[in-house]
Amino acid sequence: xxxxxxxxxxxxxxxxxxxxxxxxxxxxxxxxxxxxxxxxxxxxxxxxxxxxxxxxxxxxxxxxxxxxxxxxxxxxxxxxxxxxxxxxxxxxxxxxxxxxxxxxxxxxxxxxxxxxxxxxxxxxxxxxxxxxxxxxxxxxxxxxxxxxxxxxxxxxxxxxxxxxxxxxxxxxxxxxxxxxxxxxxxxxxxxxxxxxxxxxxxxxxxxxxxxxxxxxxxxxxxxxxxxxxxxxxxxxxxxxxxxxxxxxxxxxxxxxxxxxxxxxxxxxxxxxxxxxxxxxxxxxxxxxxxxxxxxxxxxxxxxxxxxxxxxxxxxxxxxxxxxxxxxxxxxxxxxxxxxx
Amino acid sequence: xxxxxxxxxxxxxxxxxxxxxxxxxxxxxxxxxxxxxxxxxxxxxxxxxxxxxxxxxxxxxxxxxxxxxxxxxxxxxxxxxxxxxxxxxxxxxxxxxxxxxxxxxxxxxxxxxxxxxxxxxxxxxxxxxxxxxxxxxxxxxxxxxxxxxxxxxxxxxxxxxxxxxxxxxxxxxxxxxxxxxxxxxxxxxxxxxxxxxxxxxxxxxxxxxxxxxxxxxxxxxxxxxxxxxxxxxxxxxxxxxxxxxxxxxxxxxxxxxxxxxxxxxxxxxxxxxxxxxxxxxxxxxxxxxxxxxxxxxxxxxxxxxxxxxxxxxxxxxxxxxxxxxxxxxxxxxxxxxxxx
Numbered sequence: 001x002x003x004x005x006x007x008x009x010x011x012x013x014x015x016x017x018x019x020x021x022x023x024x025x026x027x028x029x030x031x032x033x034x035x036x037x038x039x040x041x042x043x044x045x046x047x048x049x050x051x052x053x054x055x056x057x058x059x060x061x062x063x064x065x066x067x068x069x070x071x072x073x074x075x076x077x078x079x080x081x082x083x084x085x086x087x088x089x090x091x092x093x094x095x096x097x098x099x100x101x102x103x104x105x106x107x108x109x110x111x112x113x114x115x116x117x118x119x120x121x122x123x124x125x126x127x128x129x130x131x132x133x134x135x136x137x138x139x140x141x142x143x144x145x146x147x148x149x150x151x152x153x154x155x156x157x158x159x160x161x162x163x164x165x166x167x168x169x170x171x172x173x174x175x176x177x178x179x180x181x182x183x184x185x186x187x188x189x190x191x192x193x194x195x196x197x198x199x200x201x202x203x204x205x206x207x208x209x210x211x212x213x214x215x216x217x218x219x220x221x222x223x224x225x226x227x228x229x230x231x232x233x234x235x236x237x238x239x240x241x242x243x244x245x246x247x248x249x250x251x252x253x254x255x256x257x258x259x260x261x262x263x264x265x266x267x268x269x270x271x272x273x274x275x276x277x278x279x280x281x282x283x284x285x286x287x288x289x290x291x292x293x294x295x296x297x298x299x300x301x302x303x304x305x306x307x308x309x310x311x312x313x314x315x316x317x318x319x320x321x322x323x324x325x326x327x328x329x330x331x332x333x334x335x336x337x338x339x340x
Numbered sequence: 341x342x343x344x345x346x347x348x349x350x351x352x353x354x355x356x357x358x359x360x361x362x363x364x365x366x367x368x369x370x371x372x373x374x375x376x377x378x379x380x381x382x383x384x385x386x387x388x389x390x391x392x393x394x395x396x397x398x399x400x401x402x403x404x405x406x407x408x409x410x411x412x413x414x415x416x417x418x419x420x421x422x423x424x425x426x427x428x429x430x431x432x433x434x435x436x437x438x439x440x441x442x443x444x445x446x447x448x449x450x451x452x453x454x455x456x457x458x459x460x461x462x463x464x465x466x467x468x469x470x471x472x473x474x475x476x477x478x479x480x481x482x483x484x485x486x487x488x489x490x491x492x493x494x495x496x497x498x499x500x501x502x503x504x505x506x507x508x509x510x511x512x513x514x515x516x517x518x519x520x521x522x523x524x525x526x527x528x529x530x531x532x533x534x535x536x537x538x539x540x541x542x543x544x545x546x547x548x549x550x551x552x553x554x555x556x557x558x559x560x561x562x563x564x565x566x567x568x569x570x571x572x573x574x575x576x577x578x579x580x581x582x583x584x585x586x587x588x589x590x591x592x593x594x595x596x597x598x599x600x601x602x603x604x605x606x607x608x609x610x611x612x613x614x615x616x617x618x619x620x621x622x623x624x625x626x627x628x629x630x631x632x633x634x635x636x637x638x639x640x641x642x643x644x645x646x647x648x649x650x651x652x653x654x655x656x657x658x659x660x661x662x663x664x665x666x667x668x669x670x671x672x673x674x675x676x677x678x679x680x
Binding site: 058059060061225229244245246247250258259260261262263264265266267268269270271272273274275276277280 | 398399400401565569584585586587590598599600601602603604605606607608609610611612613614615616617620
């Protein structure tokens with residue numbers, strides 16, 4: 001049983017981009033397990049846009065991480081010691097954890113992860129832990145896609161975006177993805193089957209949308225905000241829906257991100273805009289997992305993980321999210337025996 | 341049978357407030373009725389915020405009124421001659437018409453209005469023609485009020501606002517109205533039973549909302565836009581709903597009205613914002629009318645009409661809407677025998 005761990009602790013609230021010294025990487029002793037606790041060896045840490053929100057004391061959907069506390073993350077790990085009835089050594093758990101290689105927990109916020117047949121832990125955790133259900137409920141519950149409609153998804157090659165686009169195709173939509181750079185754009189069209197891609201780093205998003213969606217956009221799965229969002233909203237059709245999943249373009253902003261509301265357009269075109277956070281759908285996870293695993297088994301849904309090694313570089317990897325440096329769902333593999 | 345009529349025609353698109361010469365008031369001959377047409381003597385014209393939208397060639401939810409055409413309005417009138425089978429002299433029709441004292445029509449956009457027992461034509465047309473159903477569907481379908489929730493309605497003493505607040509009370513909400521001036525504020529509290537009123541002309545809307553809704557706002561029935569809307573949205577609760585019914589503060593703006601979208605807040609609090617136009621609910625009108633008439637008969641729903649005489653002053657009366665000069669649903673009584 002491990003008696004020490006390595007952990008990232010939040011030391012001050014980042015101003016803008018996360019900088020050296022905002023978090024510290026430490027080695028520390030772990031106490032003995034109390035009754036009802038178990039020790040999780042963390043195998044993967046999920047790096048998500050929302051991590052930056054958790055570091056800030058601006059209004060969020062959960063309390064921020066306290067100064068001095070271990071940085072919060074979604075994790076997957078293996079039980080290496082247990083004093084909790086019903087939790088056995090060797091089992092895999094995933095859920096809310098910390099940027100560390102081990103944690104002592106009473107299991108709150110964690111669920112046992114039984115690997116679906118044929119899926120690696122990286123795929124099951126990366127695609128099904130948060131991003132798959134986020135894409136699933138955001139698109140299906142809020143976006144309400146109908147065959148023949150036009151769906152636009154931003155951050156399209158990222159963890160959530162790639163799943164949104166493929167579910168859109170499964171539902172019969174015409175899918176346009178917005179991504180940064182020719183490689184990602186080729187990937188979402190050639191590998192994932194999107195109908196078209198717009199490279200926001202090299203193309204005029206509005207002009208390309210005019211070409212690709214001359215009859216308007218029925219669903220905008222919004223993850224980015226700012227000018228890209230404005231360009232999409234300006235081209236939405238009557239009765240269009242916009243699941244508002246994230247606003248990553250502004251997460252590092254010192255001033256809260258904001259831009260014109262395009263309200264007259266929301267009114268005249270009868271648009272529906274709905275903010276959502278996947279935690280609200282926790283009770284309905286099994287529904288999403290069942291369909292997602294089924295589509296994966298049928299070969300209709302592929303997911304790409306961007307797996308980085310080295311817990312000591314976790315914060316650096318996280319920062320790359322906000323500049324589009326990842327390609328697929330970003331994970332840190334904490335332990336070389338992660339798949340074992 | 342009338343062979344002449346008086347009519348307002350749109351001559352140029354207003355820039356900002358409607359000015360002399362934007363519309364002209366004319367006397368003109370009417371042709372004979374063709375087969376399938378009838379002649380409606382217009383008794384009431386409904387003056388609505390949306391009239392200004394119809395004058396503009398900025399994007400709207402219907403095509404704008406063409407230059408040289410009679411100005412569009414909701415009207416109620418009596419059939420004085422008919423060559424249309426099934427339409428008889430003396431019947432009352434209401435629906436889409438024009439700023440005039442008579443019109444020849446094939447009946448498109450009009451429905452026969454059978455006066456509910458005990459209601460005057462001004463009340464039935466004013467309260468049930470457009471504003472009642474707008475309040476009904478916007479609040480119930482989009483706002484989804486639950487007993488104990490806090491509802492804020494702007495333009496609260498206007499045609500739609502007064503009905504929204506009273507339906508909110510019927511559904512068990514705590515209702516805060518925003519209106520201009522102490523008389524309107526007293527009216528919505530003392531006469532209509534709102535829980536509280538905020539006088540936006542004399543009070544700090546945000547500060548008063550903090551006092552009156554310390555636990556947040558669950559539903560914002562939005563009709564105004566601009567700073568008032570921002571103040572309300574900033575205080576909305578998690579999972580709050582915002583039926584977006586109108587943006588009257590900007591209808592006279594030369595530049596399209598716009599202000600920050602408060603998007604981070606929409607996301608973090610999982611707000612739902614939905615633009616709607618009552619025309620979309622036309623098929624469901626009977627449902628609204630049945631409930632509204634029932635509530636009126638039970639004394640739970642009062643409506644106030646602001647009836648002005650003089651078709652020749654219709655445009656002047658309309659302008660008063662945009663400065664809050666009306667008190668209740670604004671109507672022009674075109675003919676002195678309107679109730680006859």
